[in-house]
Amino acid sequence: MEDCSVDWSVWQGEMPATLMFIVRDGEVLLIEKLRGIGMGKINGPGGKIDPGETPLECVIRECQEELHITPIKPVKMGELWFAMSDIPDIHCHVFTATEFEGTPTATEEAVPIWTKIEDIPWDKMWEDDAHWLPQMLEGQKFLGRFLFEGERMQWRDVQLEDAGVSGWLIS
Numbered sequence: 001m002e003d004c005s006v007d008w009s010v011w012q013g014e015m016p017a018t019l020m021f022i023v024r025d026g027e028v029l030l031i032e033k034l035r036g037i038g039m040g041k042i043n044g045p046g047g048k049i050d051p052g053e054t055p056l057e058c059v060i061r062e063c064q065e066e067l068h069i070t071p072i073k074p075v076k077m078g079e080l081w082f083a084m085s086d087i088p089d090i091h092c093h094v095f096t097a098t099e100f101e102g103t104p105t106a107t108e109e110a111v112p113i114w115t116k117i118e119d120i121p122w123d124k125m126w127e128d129d130a131h132w133l134p135q136m137l138e139g140q141k142f143l144g145r146f147l148f149e150g151e152r153m154q155w156r157d158v159q160l161e162d163a164g165v166s167g168w169l170i171s
């Protein structure tokens with residue numbers, strides 16, 4: 001792992017975004033992303049935060065748009081700070097929920113995929129996911145900071161529980 005060239009003490013992601021992971025009966029609701037950043041990868045539903053929108057409002061809207069479902073009582077579990085090389089830096093708020101309304105439905109943006117937690121397809125996902133998603137699915141809150149060159153992760157730091165939450169830019 002290379003040294004990190006980013007001064008995280010002054011870092012501010014230009015692109016605020018969200019992700020949602022709905023968990024039920026040992027499975028997590030993932031998507032095949034059909035457009036946008038990470039098109040073709042497996043991820044959680046989510047997307048960019050619109051001007052004036054809160055992270056919570058965004059993650060609910062994105063689930064409605066991408067899968068026609070409404071998560072109930074989402075809980076913020078983490079922040080992801082992505083220093084990117086070829087697109088603006090991304091500040092992503094990550095939520096989980098155990099309940100939702102509606103039926104996960106394929107749209108032009110996403111195909112829903114219920115996946116057993118032990119079968120999560122890491123090789124089809126962003127590289128950072130393996131360093132925080134397992135911990136989050138065990139109930140741990142986190143702050144993950146990552147440096148990417150294109151789609152390759154160059155550096156990572158993940159802090160869990162109080163050490164991570166105390167670093168969040170938005171509580």
Ligand SMILES: COc1nc(N)nc2c1ncn2[C@H]1C[C@H](O)[C@@H](COP(=O)(O)OP(=O)(O)OP(=O)(O)O)O1
Pocket residue numbers: 017018019035036037038043045046047048049082090092126127128129148
């Ligand atoms: C760099 O590593 C990443 N890892 C993970 N796990 N997720 C990432 C990474 N980079 C971006 N993401 C996520 C964050 C957002 O959920 C999406 C990006 O937003 P998107 O381009 O899908 O935004 P939309 O508003 O839905 O876009 P359009 O409606 O314009 O298609 O990826």
